[in-house]
Amino acid sequence: xxxxxxxxxxxxxxxxxxxxxxxxxxxxxxxxxxxxxxxxxxxxxxxxxxxxxxxxxxxxxxxxxxxxxxxxxxxxxxxxxxxxxxxxxxxxxxxxxxxxxxxxxxxxxxxxxxxxxxxxxxxxxxxxxxxxxxxxxxxxxxxxxxxxxxxxxxxxxxxxxxxxxxxxxxxxxxxxxxxxxxxxxxxxxxxxxxxxxxxxxxxxxxxxxxxxxxxxxxxxxxxxxxxxxxxxxxxxxxxxxxxxxxxxxxxxxxxxxxxxxxxxxxxxxxxxxxxxxxxxxxxxxxxxxxxxxxxxxxxxxxxxxxxxx
Numbered sequence: 001x002x003x004x005x006x007x008x009x010x011x012x013x014x015x016x017x018x019x020x021x022x023x024x025x026x027x028x029x030x031x032x033x034x035x036x037x038x039x040x041x042x043x044x045x046x047x048x049x050x051x052x053x054x055x056x057x058x059x060x061x062x063x064x065x066x067x068x069x070x071x072x073x074x075x076x077x078x079x080x081x082x083x084x085x086x087x088x089x090x091x092x093x094x095x096x097x098x099x100x101x102x103x104x105x106x107x108x109x110x111x112x113x114x115x116x117x118x119x120x121x122x123x124x125x126x127x128x129x130x131x132x133x134x135x136x137x138x139x140x141x142x143x144x145x146x147x148x149x150x151x152x153x154x155x156x157x158x159x160x161x162x163x164x165x166x167x168x169x170x171x172x173x174x175x176x177x178x179x180x181x182x183x184x185x186x187x188x189x190x191x192x193x194x195x196x197x198x199x200x201x202x203x204x205x206x207x208x209x210x211x212x213x214x215x216x217x218x219x220x221x222x223x224x225x226x227x228x229x230x231x232x233x234x235x236x237x238x239x240x241x242x243x244x245x246x247x248x249x250x251x252x253x254x255x256x257x258x259x260x261x262x263x264x265x266x267x268x269x270x271x272x273x274x275x276x277x278x279x280x281x282x283x284x285x286x287x288x289x290x291x292x293x294x295x296x297x298x299x300x301x302x303x304x305x306x307x308x309x
Contacts (some may be wrong), residue, residue: 003254009069013177016070016170016173016174019073019170020155020166021166022077023120025074026077026140028074028127028141028163028167028294029074029077029078029081030207030254030294032125033082033085037085037121040085044117044121046066047116047120047121048086052141053115053117053230054115055115056114056189057113057118057119057308058111058112058307058308059123060108061111061303061304062106062303062304063105063106063107063109063301063302064105064304065139066102066233067243067301068102068134068138068140068174068175068301069097069101069174070100070108070131070133070134071129072099073095073170074126074129074130074174074290075093075130076093078117078125079118079122080127080142080294081115082121083115086117088118089116091114092112092114093111093112094110096108097107097109099138099174102141116276119305119307122174123305127305131302132161132164132300133167133168133170133174134171134301134303136172136294137172137218138175138298139175139298140156140171140174140176143278143289143291147279149270150166150282151176151282151287152286153177153287153288154278154288154289154290154291154294154295155180156168156169156172156178156291156295157180157290157292157295158181158184159295161295163188166182175294176292180288181198183281186215187217187218188216189220189239189286190205190220191220192220194282200229201226201233202229202232204219205217205230205233206233216236217234217235217237218237218238218241219237219238220239221240222242222243224251224254228254231265233266234265237265237266237268238265238267238268239254239270240267240286241259242270243269245277245284248269248284249284252284252286255267255283263303266288267285267292268287268288268289269281270287270291273291
């Protein structure tokens, strides 16, 4: 569906492909730590006042609810950066779950051992990132399960948290979903405002083909007439927006009938989608259902870091 950032396999066991780029993880963690500690090296006034730098401890990363875990890939990098800022040893981590795993309440996901100052200072940053990612993965799994066996896949959108798109789209993959596009740079999406600006669907498509001949062109269609116009103009992919099921069925059938002459066209349903309606929409024959709520409305999965006494 889209191009993805360059990445190398993570040191953390994972079911997710492709993994998050280590350079992205490092930048995200650094930004999050700067928010919490102040400009590097920063400080944790409570922990540094109450815990001796020589103290060591063991803490368990625990799921407080059932769901799908994602974002464990940030744990070791967060610990590494905190240890570096404080001039202390980096804690050791033993993982007992992988990104993409279904987990239950009370399950230990990882055990961390090392300087207590590092464990306590890193706690909120690693929990914020992993809880957010796990919430997205959990929401996505519900949609993936609802679509199982239909041949349709659930897609994410660009409705992501600023600065966390790579993590949230990674979490969608962890939950069994598919990434649509990473941004404005890798796929052209011709929407109503572009049509107004260009003068017509055909003009918009031709302008993109002329300027960026290597990109896939998607076109948003609200009606059967708009879908026909987009196909006549050479669209590769149709986004069928806010359509009742009977209308969607008719358009899908018409597009499939044209594929013998125009080639394979990918079809996406979007707008006014709910889990209760997911299978009904998928059974119209669309390839994808795109759901902005995967990233813009998913609640976190409650995770905790419990220091052993």
